[in-house]
Amino acid sequence: MKKLTLAAIVGFGLMSGSALAASAWTGGDDQPTNPLSCDATPAAAAAKPYDGGVPTNAPDRNGKKITVVDVPKLIGIGYFNATSKGIADAAAELGNVDAKTDGPTKANIDEQITFIDNYITSGVDGILFAANDPVAIAPVLKKALEKGINVVGYDANSTPDARQWFVNQAEFNGIAKSLVDSMAAEVGGEGGVAIVTSTFTTPNQARWIAEMAAYAEKCHPKLKWLETVEAQEDNNLSFNQATTLINKYGDDLKGIFGMTSVATPASAEAVTQANKCGSIAVVGLATPNAMKPYVEKGCVKSVVLWNPVDLGYAAMMVLRSVADGTLQPGATSVKAGKLGDLQVINGSEILLGAPYVFNKDNIGQFDF
Amino acid sequence: MTAARLLRHETILAVLTIIALAVLASMSDKFFTPENLLNQGRLMAEVGLVALAMTFVIVTGGIDLSVGSILGLTAILLGVFWKNLGLPLPAAILLAVICGTFAGWINGFIITRFNVPPLIATLATLALYRGLAEGISEARSVRGYPEWFFFFGQGEILGVPFQLWLLGIAVVISGVILGLTPFGRATYAIGANETAARFSGIRVNSTKLWIYTAAGFCSALAAVIFVSRVTTTRSDMGTGLELDVITGVVLGGTSIFGGRGTIIGTVLGLVLIQALKNGLALSGVKGDGTIVVIGLVLIGAILVGALFDRNRGG
Amino acid sequence: MMAIAASPGRTNLQRFLSGYGQEIVVLLSIVALFVVVGAINPRFLSNTNINSIFAGNAYIAIAAIGMSMIIIAGHIDVSVGALIGVIATIAGTLAVNGYPIWMAWTVPILFAVAVNAGVGALVAYTRIPSIVVTLGMLSILKGGLISITAGKWITNMPPEFMIAQMRPFGIPSAVYFMVALTIIAALFMRYTDFGRAIYAVGGNIEAARAAGINPERTVVGVFALHGLFAGIAGILFATQLQVIQSTVPPNLELTVITASVIGGVSILGGTGTVIGSTLAAILFACIGSALIFLNVSAYWLRAVLGLMILATVLADMARRRRAT
Numbered sequence A: 001m002k003k004l005t006l007a008a009i010v011g012f013g014l015m016s017g018s019a020l021a022a023s024a025w026t027g028g029d030d031q032p033t034n035p036l037s038c039d040a041t042p043a044a045a046a047a048k049p050y051d052g053g054v055p056t057n058a059p060d061r062n063g064k065k066i067t068v069v070d071v072p073k074l075i076g077i078g079y080f081n082a083t084s085k086g087i088a089d090a091a092a093e094l095g096n097v098d099a100k101t102d103g104p105t106k107a108n109i110d111e112q113i114t115f116i117d118n119y120i121t122s123g124v125d126g127i128l129f130a131a132n133d134p135v136a137i138a139p140v141l142k143k144a145l146e147k148g149i150n151v152v153g154y155d156a157n158s159t160p161d162a163r164q165w166f167v168n169q170a171e172f173n174g175i176a177k178s179l180v181d182s183m184a185a186e187v188g189g190e191g192g193v194a195i196v197t198s199t200f201t202t203p204n205q206a207r208w209i210a211e212m213a214a215y216a217e218k219c220h221p222k223l224k225w226l227e228t229v230e231a232q233e234d235n236n237l238s239f240n241q242a243t244t245l246i247n248k249y250g251d252d253l254k255g256i257f258g259m260t261s262v263a264t265p266a267s268a269e270a271v272t273q274a275n276k277c278g279s280i281a282v283v284g285l286a287t288p289n290a291m292k293p294y295v296e297k298g299c300v301k302s303v304v305l306w307n308p309v310d311l312g313y314a315a316m317m318v319l320r321s322v323a324d325g326t327l328q329p330g331a332t333s334v335k336a337g338k339l340g341d342l343q344v345i346n347g348s349e350i351l352l353g354a355p356y357v358f359n360k361d362n363i364g365q366f367d368f
Numbered sequence B: 001m002t003a004a005r006l007l008r009h010e011t012i013l014a015v016l017t018i019i020a021l022a023v024l025a026s027m028s029d030k031f032f033t034p035e036n037l038l039n040q041g042r043l044m045a046e047v048g049l050v051a052l053a054m055t056f057v058i059v060t061g062g063i064d065l066s067v068g069s070i071l072g073l074t075a076i077l078l079g080v081f082w083k084n085l086g087l088p089l090p091a092a093i094l095l096a097v098i099c100g101t102f103a104g105w106i107n108g109f110i111i112t113r114f115n116v117p118p119l120i121a122t123l124a125t126l127a128l129y130r131g132l133a134e135g136i137s138e139a140r141s142v143r144g145y146p147e148w149f150f151f152f153g154q155g156e157i158l159g160v161p162f163q164l165w166l167l168g169i170a171v172v173i174s175g176v177i178l179g180l181t182p183f184g185r186a187t188y189a190i191g192a193n194e195t196a197a198r199f200s201g202i203r204v205n206s207t208k209l210w211i212y213t214a215a216g217f218c219s220a221l222a223a224v225i226f227v228s229r230v231t232t233t234r235s236d237m238g239t240g241l242e243l244d245v246i247t248g249v250v251l252g253g254t255s256i257f258g259g260r261g262t263i264i265g266t267v268l269g270l271v272l273i274q275a276l277k278n279g280l281a282l283s284g285v286k287g288d289g290t291i292v293v294i295g296l297v298l299i300g301a302i303l304v305g306a307l308f309d310r311n312r313g314g
Numbered sequence C: 001m002m003a004i005a006a007s008p009g010r011t012n013l014q015r016f017l018s019g020y021g022q023e024i025v026v027l028l029s030i031v032a033l034f035v036v037v038g039a040i041n042p043r044f045l046s047n048t049n050i051n052s053i054f055a056g057n058a059y060i061a062i063a064a065i066g067m068s069m070i071i072i073a074g075h076i077d078v079s080v081g082a083l084i085g086v087i088a089t090i091a092g093t094l095a096v097n098g099y100p101i102w103m104a105w106t107v108p109i110l111f112a113v114a115v116n117a118g119v120g121a122l123v124a125y126t127r128i129p130s131i132v133v134t135l136g137m138l139s140i141l142k143g144g145l146i147s148i149t150a151g152k153w154i155t156n157m158p159p160e161f162m163i164a165q166m167r168p169f170g171i172p173s174a175v176y177f178m179v180a181l182t183i184i185a186a187l188f189m190r191y192t193d194f195g196r197a198i199y200a201v202g203g204n205i206e207a208a209r210a211a212g213i214n215p216e217r218t219v220v221g222v223f224a225l226h227g228l229f230a231g232i233a234g235i236l237f238a239t240q241l242q243v244i245q246s247t248v249p250p251n252l253e254l255t256v257i258t259a260s261v262i263g264g265v266s267i268l269g270g271t272g273t274v275i276g277s278t279l280a281a282i283l284f285a286c287i288g289s290a291l292i293f294l295n296v297s298a299y300w301l302r303a304v305l306g307l308m309i310l311a312t313v314l315a316d317m318a319r320r321r322r323a324t
Helices: A002-022 A078-094 A109-122 A138-146 A172-187 A203-219 A235-252 A263-273 A288-296 A308-324 B003-027 B034-059 B067-084 B089-113 B118-137 B147-154 B162-180 B182-192 B194-199 B204-230 B241-251 B263-282 B287-311 C012-019 C021-040 C047-072 C080-096 C101-126 C130-149 C173-191 C193-203 C205-210 C215-239 C252-262 C274-293 C298-323
Strands: A066-071 A097-101 A126-129 A150-154 A165-168 A191-197 A223-230 A253-258 A281-285 A303-305 A333-335 A341-345 A349-351 A356-358
Touching: A066 A078, A066 A109, A066 A308, A078 A097, A078 A308, A097 A308, A109 A126, A109 A138, A109 B034, A109 B204, A109 B263, A126 A138, A126 A308, A138 A150, A150 A308, A165 A308, A172 A191, A172 A203, A172 A223, A172 A253, A172 A281, A172 A303, A191 A203, A191 A235, A191 A263, A203 A223, A223 A235, A223 C298, A235 A253, A235 A263, A235 C047, A235 C274, A253 A263, A263 A281, A263 A288, A288 A303, A288 A356, A308 A333, B003 B263, B003 B287, B034 B067, B034 B162, B034 B182, B034 B204, B034 B241, B034 B263, B067 B089, B067 B118, B067 B204, B067 B241, B089 B118, B089 B204, B118 C252, B118 C298, B147 B162, B147 B204, B162 B182, B162 B204, B162 B263, B182 B194, B182 B204, B194 B204, B241 B263, B241 B287, B241 C130, B263 B287, B287 C101, B287 C130, C021 C274, C021 C298, C047 C080, C047 C173, C047 C193, C047 C215, C047 C252, C047 C274, C080 C101, C080 C130, C080 C215, C080 C252, C101 C130, C101 C215, C173 C193, C173 C215, C173 C274, C193 C205, C193 C215, C205 C215, C252 C274, C252 C298, C274 C298
Parallel strands: A066 A097, A066 A126, A126 A150, A150 A165, A165 A349, A191 A223, A191 A253, A253 A281, A281 A303
Antiparallel strands: A303 A356, A333 A341, A341 A349
16 A cells, blocks of 8 residues: 555656756646736737627517526635626616526536527527636527527637627737736746646636736736646635745745635735735636725735626627627727726727736725 | 336336426427437436446346446556557457446346355445546546547537437447336346246346346446546546436336336436436526426325325226 | 444454455555555655645545434435535625624534434434435535525625634644544444434444434434534535535535445444545545546546445445455
């Protein structure tokens, strides 16, 4: 037994040690990256023709009451509760939309597909979704389009031709720039950083990590990536993983990136309980309410996020415009209620805005 | 054990299923349409295939928790063989299915050769196979399969989904094997009393080895259909499948202690769960409510069966 | 396999080894892990790291004590993870709504005892297999929790509620709980009539009945006890961090069951000890941490974990074969 265990530990340790040396940041995907410039110059937006799908024989829904279902990646987490609230707010404001949120209790591609399939059968007019996998969800969304249902995504995209529009909270490279710039500012431009993510198969997180790696290499080459750990969407596991990182690297660890709204507060908690506030920076994506205690104590200086309530709100508004026929392929902007005009990018995506950086001065103003 | 006694739970379950179907049909006019029912058949094919093999496993008094991980591993291997090794897709499918079947054989080998209780052996391989899938794929998806491959998961023959034909054939074959052949009788005998079975000349180990290998094979087939249905490969495919499968099988009246259970029961159990999931969704019940109902139905159905047994002096 | 069944004529050492063989294997594995990993990266042996390994996973060890009793009695509970999620949510809700702290601690535990006593009664008196009842409970608790809370996070809990964060004499309180509960449970299983009844019922229910034990009452009792341990585990789980997620912790039941069976509890019932399950829970926690310290590629982490579980199981089987 001992021999077996030892052999396994040593063997895998050596094997992976050598494998790690050459590879990029663990947890990124292998899609091409497009890092932004190091200063604040905005990227030149290349005009691209509409590449979304079109529903077949959609009935005229202009101004009529429609039923809409929202199927997020999973239900029962703070982030999607917030988007769901935004959707409900928009539906209430519009007055002619009957919207509800339903979905799987864990981020599971198969269950999400089944939910959407059932709602197609039940005859909804519109579907809002946040995809667990961009490709896996495509067949069932195409089926919805074939049945004349309006389909709009938010938060996590599908392949473009499987939906009409996608409301993009912030571009991947924009998020990556915000996160890495914030981290670089806090650790003084150099030092070891580690990442706590959900799972390596989560598309958004994998994309962000890949973009972060590219941007850091370009603009902050002295930031040294140490390691990425998986922690599901689980508070206690995230805390344990972050604590292990702190114990492992000691003073070599200058910062932790939290890639989910669960991982970031748990990492901040780990830093707090290890009495490392001030010597290990935590930067990440998180909702303000969960981060308030750490930001107010000064343990965390900046939290990056868009407003998920606005994201849900915008998605609902876009769906209504599509159903009314006021948002047509080729449009360059869309009116989204109280959010004003939102810009169309990448052919069939609607940009919510730049990612927002919360800090001690403004975090008290947000409640979600 | 007479046929009547064997079928008692199945009769109750059949009545329950019919009542459920009737109630659900009255709650939503979209439920009892051929289109919806065929579509539901498509969605339950993967769980169904695995559940058939799991019925054999549980009848022997064993369990296989690694089926979901085998599904994930097979899916990843299919993608890796095709994309990274550049094999022609049919060869990649065949090789991946062989690997999945081999994974099942390893389960059986550990269980029979080293006398490890099935729950523990498959608990270990649950982690191992999922870990291999993650490691081999490095969590990358494989996409871009050719159009013809989607036939297995999305195509139809005579208006009926391909995988439903496959499931139907598998139901008939497994039903015949379990109900009518010496192999089936050996399966029951092992579950009823393994020592006695050994003494009466039944080749216990080879029977079990075949059964766990078959579980691997069914999980591998389910993986091919799943990949074809969702057009992509991910290492987290099939996570939690084991609980869905086991729920269907035990709802179908297969005794977790072994020795009792039928394919008909398993099919009824699967149909009831799928009908509840779909029918409740169509009549406006949300997903979390549906989970609660399925839990209640599971306990309720087995409770009714147990009480019925007792009243008959069983 | 149990010490109580040891035959006369063997030396005390032999009897001890055969009684606690699996526990010793697990203990040696832990020691070996510390030696090897500590040699490669001395930070693994730092006080803080050892404290975090123990404190961060004590709730798993405590839940595994109750699970071991259930398995020794010949049953299983796959709903324990969901139950811990529910307990944590109830405790947090009470704490933030101004109820006295002692109520926030005890009410959820009593709830867990009541729920599991109910499960035990169903299992004992209707003879429905425990896996069926607890599979059903898993669905009911999980779906019910999300329906009621919608996964709303509980924050701003009063500091005096956070029992797992207290550190008497510099050691996290969760560690005291783990050690004390393991010792109490071990003594209880070994020296009380009820403890021995649990072994008897799991070993051979008819023989137990013939010996004057009421198996039904024993099963209800052991499920209630399991509820008590799950309840305490849930409170520690809830008070470890500033946030309670109000959801079911993913795969927790598998971790707990694995700890029990790797610790030497026979899934067939009748044998095993709670010391073994606690050691196994610690071993898992150490492996999880060690793999990160050893720079095992994160992609291969779970495969290594699976291999190690398999190695432990096969080593145990080899040991048993040699012993018989």
